[in-house]
Amino acid sequence: MSLDKIIILISSVGLIGFIYWFFLSRRPDDSPMVTTAAISVSGGYSPSVTKVPVGQPVTLTFTRTDPNPCLEELIIPDLKIKKDLPLNTPLALTLTLTRPGVYPFHCGMNMYHGKIIAV
């Protein structure tokens, strides 16, 4: 096997490792507990994890600045919330989560994900 092929093989293994690390490795959850959060919706949700206290009203304000139509709907299945996110228009959701747990949310096509953690 020629040298270029060996180099390609080795670097592709490295690249696969990088892809795994970049997208799939678990990142430590050090987000602080908040009762209000501004979540920017652009190529995903930032921050994607919001930690909130159980039993207290919390306000999450979503603002979409990304024209990708995939993100135009926000769905929080466990709370039965489905909202349109008009471009550049903040949408404030006031929630009181009565049970601790993870409440995932995603876009209309289930491509981008985020979660609210109630503790």
Place this chain on the structure above:
Amino acid sequence: MPTRSITIPIAGMHCASCAVNIQRLLQRNPGVSTASVNYATEKASIVYDSAQTDPQQISAVIEKLGYKALITNPDELVDVRQQAKDREIVVLKNKFLLSALVSALLLWATLPLLMQTAPLPLKNSYLHFFLASLVQFWVGRDFYRSTWASLKNRTANMDTLITIGTTVAYLYSVLVIFLPQVISRLGVTPEPYFDTSVTIIALIILGKFLEARARGQTSQAIKKLIGLQPKTARVVRAGKEVDIPISEVVVGDQLRLRPGEKVPVDGVVLSGETSVDESLVTGESIPVYKHADDTVITGTLNTTGTILIRAQKIGRDTMLAQIIRLVEQAQASRAPIQKLVDVISSYFVPVVLMLSVTTFAVWYAFGPAPALLFALLNTVAVLIIACPCALGLATPTALVVGTGLAAQHGILVRDAQSLEIAHRVNHVIFDKTGTLTEGKPVVTDIISVNDKRLTTNQLLSLAASLETGSEHPLAQAILQAAEKSAVTVSAVTHFKSLAGRGVEGKIHDTKYLLGAPQMFSSIPPQVSRLEKQGKTVVLVGTPTRVLGIIAIADTLRPSAKHAINLLHRQGIETSLVTGDNPRTASAIASQVGITRFFAQVLPADKEKTVRQLQAENKIVAMVGDGINDAPALAAADVGIAMASGTDVAMESAGITLVNKDLTTIPLALKLSRATLRTIKANLFWAFAYNIVLIPVAAGVLYPFTRILLSPILASAAMATSSVSVVANSLLLKRIRLT
């Protein structure tokens, strides 16, 4: 804090600093938490605390500065959103047309058989470079924007795959044009692939365009419901009739409704009579006659008469608003079947990226010559063909169409889970009173026994006296009959209610009993005959002697028999549960075609009956009213509640029927099966598509059959796949429901 958000279009801004000024002033307004004014879109987006301020105050602030606030009501907001979506579709169409034109030109100049006919200037490779760059970076700029934004969040999506795939093809072609010697040194004939990158983009944009259009159609049902809310009402104030915006109507207002107008609020008829077409809200197909004291529902159509109504529920409290809210909530909920999809889609794109790297490496190291070219084209094909969107759209689009269709027939599904369970139901148990029957019992027979001198009116008078003040439905029937016959009612002393059986009391110093036959030692022979007719019998008498029989019957709903027949034809068993004695229960059951019944079940024990059926391994749907039968409805696999009045938000029920037509029950079950079938088909195709075609694109068939998938074919497949999922969901609208 009741936080609301509103978007107010503003007219009269002539520079960006106007926007800044308005924004600054709004932010200083008490109760406004955030305000942003966009000069380009001419809109203010405001998040405010509804306890401290309201849209009127906010627009007053804007107008004070000399601008015009075009305050919108929620319906118009929908129109604005719709306009935005329409604009987006137009943009996609234009982008597709441009990229399709470029793609056609490039294919003409490069395809082996066609290229001889192309005019000379078209063969200039620098022109190819220019055209391809235009498509890559102008038409495709949203792909780059989206990819960059998601990489910043360490996530990836379909756009990431397309961006990488087309960029690889594009950059390789640029290299071929500007540094052909590098390519030749690698043993590959330098040949650009601009046609590939451009055609991929054209086809993906076409897919997005078709998909956006089709997705708009999935939520048509709810848009129709929203559109039913009239925008103005004709209010009678100080003896004058004026048209006012619907937002200014308050509870208690008297409103005039003329022929051909839609009912603006939920209310009660004060005077006049008419018939109202309720079909668009409740699915009830026959116009309903309305006169004084009848309830009218927002959004229904007044046909012929003029009536005066009093507003009882307005805005978000109306039945129409509740229906819209319930449907929207159901559409947001997650079907259990979706869980696996959620897991898969969170790994999908990174896994495809890894597969594409593997494809490149394997073809480069082990593939035939020219290895680089094979490696490149197959990698691009893998990136382009993977379609996570089809997976993501499979369940929600079917759910939106299914629940919307249900709502149009007066069936409100609470969540996706109820819909998913409903499709497996094989036993439906009906509550009798108020469900199979109208719930309005009437006296049908009054028979005097043992004492021929006692007239039926005297018997009725006796019974009515004993029942005065009772709320029991049977007592109500007796009191109504007494009122109709204008009999006198006497005073009762020593009154006592005997729980669950009847009452006793003294009239003119004689003690009388009234109630179930079991209260008396001897039961007249006529009783069993009446009970066999499905009537409920009460006896009147003294402690020693029965004086008379009063038979009370509840009219069966006209749709009951047909509904049960339809269920049986679907292979679903039925049964009846009632507090009546077995003879009455059996009679009612046989009148509607039900063979199994549970008689003398106290209201609190209906839940046990449901559990008993479940213990027989049946998937049980319980049909009852949402209030008295709540525990039984909750215990059932699917609770189906008949809505009472204009209140449709039944917590205990998975499905609420807005109209009183029982044939909507078989319809609801049929619809749930159809929806689940669509979801399963969608998921199957979306999975199969990716599982089969990704390996084919990677070239696994090549060693055996020499089959490879060109990146252009890959993009065509990819564009078709998500469109076909949405189209399949839309097919649900075509199912025959009757």
